Amino acid sequence: MNKNPRTARRSANLTLVVASILALGLTLTGCNTATKASSESTASTAPASKVPVEAGAYPTTIAHAFGKAVIDKEPERVLTIGISSEDTVIALGVVPVAVPDETWAGDAEGYLPWFREAVADLGAEMPVTLNASDTGELDYEQILDLAPDLILAPYSDINDAAYKRLESIATTVAYANEPFGITSWQEQARIVGQALGRPAATETLIEGAETKLADAAAAHPEFKGKTFAYGMALNEGSTELGFYDKKDGRVTFTEQLGLTMDPDVAEISANRPKDLWYGAVSLEKLDTVTPDIFIAWGDDQATVDRSLANPLLAQWAPLKSGGDIWITDKELARATTSVSIISMGWALDRYVPLLADAIANTK
Structure with a gap:
């Protein structure tokens, strides 16, 4: 002893x-009070993929709590809402057009260190961070201006009204059953990998992370x-x-x-x-x-x-x-x-x- x-x-x-994590900008509103990055940023141009889309990956359908997301082809402008989905997106070589502003644990610009490092490894610009009000609500107008063609929110707490608003902007993947209802990080990664047309590559990444553990x-x-x-x-x-x-x-x-x-x-x-x-x-x-x-x-x-x-x-x-x-x-x-x-x-x-x-x- x-x-x-x-x-x-x-x-x-x-x-x-x-x-504290769950309060970080996961519900949405139509106005912004705390702009951190302009949707005119060069980071909001189409992402550059380095992991190829797999044969037969599209069309694909992902069922979720509010219905189903039908994705016919590879998305070019991916936006993430909620917790950690952007980590799988960037691991697959796709730079999102926008990600949640990590105001609680992120750096001065709202990025987590491992995400910033992964973007830098691709030689890419950092994506836009989503605007948030004092109550953590996001800005629909900003999201509309960013013109995403896929919104990923499998680990979030968006409600039915928020989903309908997002779906009117772009195909949206919500959580399977209940808010923050993902049972494991592997499940979340697989949902994102399916949506991005890279399920096999995602399995390889999962295996690598499991090996580290x-x-x-x-x-x-x-x-x-x-x-x-x-x-x-x-x-x-x-x-x-x-x-x-x-x-x-x-x-x-x-x-x-x-x-x-x-x-x-x-x-x-x-x-x-x-x-x-x-x-x-x-x-x-x-x-x-x-x-x-x-x-x-x-x-x-x-x-x-x-x-x-x-x-x-x-x-x-x-x-x-x-x-x-x-x-x-x-x-x-x-x-x-x-x-x-x-x-x-x-x-x-x-x-x-x-x-x-x-x-x-x-x-």
């Missing part, structure tokens, strides 16, 4: 209660058999500690690396309302939850410090052993919550060492 867990503790700074897990056999709880930093006056459950992407990602979500957390989560992705336990009963390590994220370092100062939390076994990870880095939060073909390597490089350090501290 580490005799000085506080000095060994890694604080990787991560914020993002899933709602498997290799990372194989390189750390000490992960197998270790249990974890993934929770939230304490708010001011908190009397409970919240835990994310298997519905949450960051929990799934951690399990795919070989760790197991603590069974006590599963039991807590079983009693939560159906539409929530987390459960909670009283700080006075923390000893009923017994993971080997605890992972949490908070809004900032002050939130982490406040959590660590709580005497009940400080005496919890994972913290006493130094088996705790505190994350406030927004990019890492985004990468591990909504994994994609191109964010996989970026996330693994930063997340796996944190897990390895925490587990080493518990020995």
Whole structure:
């Protein structure tokens, strides 16, 4: 056991209660209050494909919650709405005409690092970022001006009215059953790959990302058999500690690396309302939850410090052993919550060492 867990503790700074991601410009309106990029940008010219369309790929039909999208030929101007669809688009060598403005975790221009790098690798201009109002609503007029011929929103929360408005502009692929109802990053990639006429190439990319994940897990056999709880930093006056459950992407990602979500957390989560992705336990009963390590994220370092100062939390076994990870880095939060073909390597490089350090501290 580490005799000085506080000095060994890694604080990787991560914020993002899933709602933060889900609020990033996913519903639409007809007016704009915060223009970030003009639709006249050179990035809104037709994209240059480097992965060829496959024989027999068109026409193709994709069923979704509001009907079906019939795509007769290769789209020339692809626009993405929601979370991560642009990652598969760019991985297939297609530069979208516009992508969501990543105001929460993105850089000053609204792009995530792995997406920016992928565009640069193609030698292309960055695409337009979609305008967003203070409430996160998008601008239909801008979308109309961008003249897309395909709108991809398989991982979004557009409603029926929004879908009808988008469909009047261009063929739109919505989510299969319910908002943010994608069951895996592989499923999302396959939907995008089918729409772009590159299903076989998409499978190859998926296999590559899965190999990276498997290799990372194989390189750390000490992960197998270790249990974890993934929770939230304490708010001011908190009397409970919240835990994310298997519905949450960051929990799934951690399990795919070989760790197991603590069974006590599963039991807590079983009693939560159906539409929530987390459960909670009283700080006075923390000893009923017994993971080997605890992972949490908070809004900032002050939130982490406040959590660590709580005497009940400080005496919890994972913290006493130094088996705790505190994350406030927004990019890492985004990468591990909504994994994609191109964010996989970026996330693994930063997340796996944190897990390895925490587990080493518990020995």
